[in-house]
Amino acid sequence: MLHCSKPSGPPRHLALVSYRANKRGKNRAVPESLSIIIVEQDKDRAEAIVDSILETGAHEIRVLSEPTGLARFVAEFDPDIVLVDVANPSRDTLEELALASSPLDRPVAMFVDRSDDSLTKAAIDAGVSAYVVDGLRADRIKPVMDAAIARFHVFQRMRTELEATKRALEERKIIDRAKGIVMRNRGIGEDEAYALIRKTAMDQGKKLVDVAQALVTAAELLS
Amino acid sequence: MRTVSLNVGFMPLVDAAPLVIARELGFAEEEGLDLSLQGAPSWSTLRDRLALGQIEAAHMLSPVPIAMALGLGGMATRFDALCVLSINGNVIGVSREMAQDLKANGARLDFLDATTTGQALSSLNKDIRIGVPFPFSMHAELLYYWLDSIGLPSPQGLDVRTIPPPLMSQAIAAGEIDAFCVGEPWGSIAVENGHGELILPGQSIWQFAPEKVLAVRHDWAEAEQDLTGRLMRAVWKAGRWLGDPTKLSTIAEVLSWPEYLGVSAEIIERALSGQMVISQRGETRRVPRMIGFFEGAASFPWKSQAAWIGNRMATRFGLDRVQAAKAASDVFRSDLYRKHLASTGAEMPGASQKVEGAISVPTPVASKAGTLILQPDRFFNGAIFDSSQTS
Numbered sequence: 001m002l003h004c005s006k007p008s009g010p011p012r013h014l015a016l017v018s019y020r021a022n023k024r025g026k027n028r029a030v031p032e033s034l035s036i037i038i039v040e041q042d043k044d045r046a047e048a049i050v051d052s053i054l055e056t057g058a059h060e061i062r063v064l065s066e067p068t069g070l071a072r073f074v075a076e077f078d079p080d081i082v083l084v085d086v087a088n089p090s091r092d093t094l095e096e097l098a099l100a101s102s103p104l105d106r107p108v109a110m111f112v113d114r115s116d117d118s119l120t121k122a123a124i125d126a127g128v129s130a131y132v133v134d135g136l137r138a139d140r141i142k143p144v145m146d147a148a149i150a151r152f153h154v155f156q157r158m159r160t161e162l163e164a165t166k167r168a169l170e171e172r173k174i175i176d177r178a179k180g181i182v183m184r185n186r187g188i189g190e191d192e193a194y195a196l197i198r199k200t201a202m203d204q205g206k207k208l209v210d211v212a213q214a215l216v217t218a219a220e221l222l223s
Numbered sequence: 224m225r226t227v228s229l230n231v232g233f234m235p236l237v238d239a240a241p242l243v244i245a246r247e248l249g250f251a252e253e254e255g256l257d258l259s260l261q262g263a264p265s266w267s268t269l270r271d272r273l274a275l276g277q278i279e280a281a282h283m284l285s286p287v288p289i290a291m292a293l294g295l296g297g298m299a300t301r302f303d304a305l306c307v308l309s310i311n312g313n314v315i316g317v318s319r320e321m322a323q324d325l326k327a328n329g330a331r332l333d334f335l336d337a338t339t340t341g342q343a344l345s346s347l348n349k350d351i352r353i354g355v356p357f358p359f360s361m362h363a364e365l366l367y368y369w370l371d372s373i374g375l376p377s378p379q380g381l382d383v384r385t386i387p388p389p390l391m392s393q394a395i396a397a398g399e400i401d402a403f404c405v406g407e408p409w410g411s412i413a414v415e416n417g418h419g420e421l422i423l424p425g426q427s428i429w430q431f432a433p434e435k436v437l438a439v440r441h442d443w444a445e446a447e448q449d450l451t452g453r454l455m456r457a458v459w460k461a462g463r464w465l466g467d468p469t470k471l472s473t474i475a476e477v478l479s480w481p482e483y484l485g486v487s488a489e490i491i492e493r494a495l496s497g498q499m500v501i502s503q504r505g506e507t508r509r510v511p512r513m514i515g516f517f518e519g520a521a522s523f524p525w526k527s528q529a530a531w532i533g534n535r536m537a538t539r540f541g542l543d544r545v546q547a548a549k550a551a552s553d554v555f556r557s558d559l560y561r562k563h564l565a566s567t568g569a570e571m572p573g574a575s576q577k578v579e580g581a582i583s584v585p586t587p588v589a590s591k592a593g594t595l596i597l598q599p600d601r602f603f604n605g606a607i608f609d610s611s612q613t614s
Contacts, residue, residue, distance in 0.1 A: 089387035
């Protein structure tokens, strides 16, 4: 059988932060509260997720920032839900836990709730995967998942925006260089050079940046 | 033929080559397909993307669709394995500390001999933590098969852990594991980084192990028969091209591109050529059939290969072995292979099952064209597996 090593105290190298929604004793005793582990390396992102989820209830949340020792950590803290970025390679380690439990352990961790495909799909689309203890009622999972999904959508939008901005900057740099080449070679002004590149692109049915790139490449080859 | 776009997922490994080559060398285009290849961060994410319909097909560990058919692990969607993408391709390596222990213990390791290497590990009399890429993988199956058969002094001292292939080298450097079984190029990367030494290729445990398959949703293969056929033909033609030994450097070059493996072509070429560098001292070993894409009807999805995997998993997880072997066989679609590749000239064996482990030298067998030569498929311990006798 596959098994993970026996828990022997929290591994030393784990960077671990605990969040409690309230200070009154152990939250596990309160039926509405869930014990949740979030695997996230970026501190700001982790805090944003924690904030979103705490709005849904007085949950006990732990953030794990180092993926090493994940299986041991989860076995140790025995959470109701583990949330991990779909893009995190360490996710595969959690798959092992579905097999690790003996019949005497708490029921195995499962990928979201099998009965709710749309929730699973929404989660994967947003970029978060969840492992949930088998048997946990869907109405208890849903608010947490909804909050996590909404938060991950925000992250995704930010990532897309960042990439778009980066690309736009790159393109502007290339276009500026191409303009410079045209200005030098034809002795014309900046606006005129830009208009010429734009016209060429339109005539050839190409993107402005592609024509600019071709110019820059050609100039490099000829210099 | 109207060109259709297909989203296909892969993990960054040498054995993703049939998909990469199908796209880059135009075999997909010939079939009117525009393959959009999407790298995945982990096997579970790749499986989920396929199950949830974000991609149409995936490069998949051969045991994953079988595990799903047996109800093991998350996600219960039914997948079909349309063909085998690659044979063999894994290596087993140890940390430098364990390599030193083996030497101090007087072990004389023959890189191709699973018996002596296994006994050397066993006689260390130590608990061993081994990393594999996924709980359901040929890596895990080969390891358990090998070490069960060798007999460890304390089987409970074997601790098998899941570590994604690109992180294997790091895990051994961090002392999280003592050994690993991983697909290339990640074993060679561990050698290159000076973190590990290779001790055994996977093919020394089973000479003809179906490593990766082309997986699709069962419902998709049923509903999109035309596309299924086109995809299978494109991948089969890529496999045939990959079987040409003069193409090695081109394959390595294309795979090294950042959108695929992002690893130097020289390291990728080691597995393709079978010239493995096993330690940082630069010792090399020649491994026959280190990885295979074409020879010996490599892509044919033998029902008996699936049954072997199903039988092994059933034994490990306490399931009914006869039922498991049957359910597993249904996943490997040799029927679709025969149907959709009939026009390509692919070698079609006369039967869809063989006795696994029975072939020790290249052997001609009955096929439609009469020219199929099956390659050796022995298990290291000489066992045979006859799926018609499973009970």
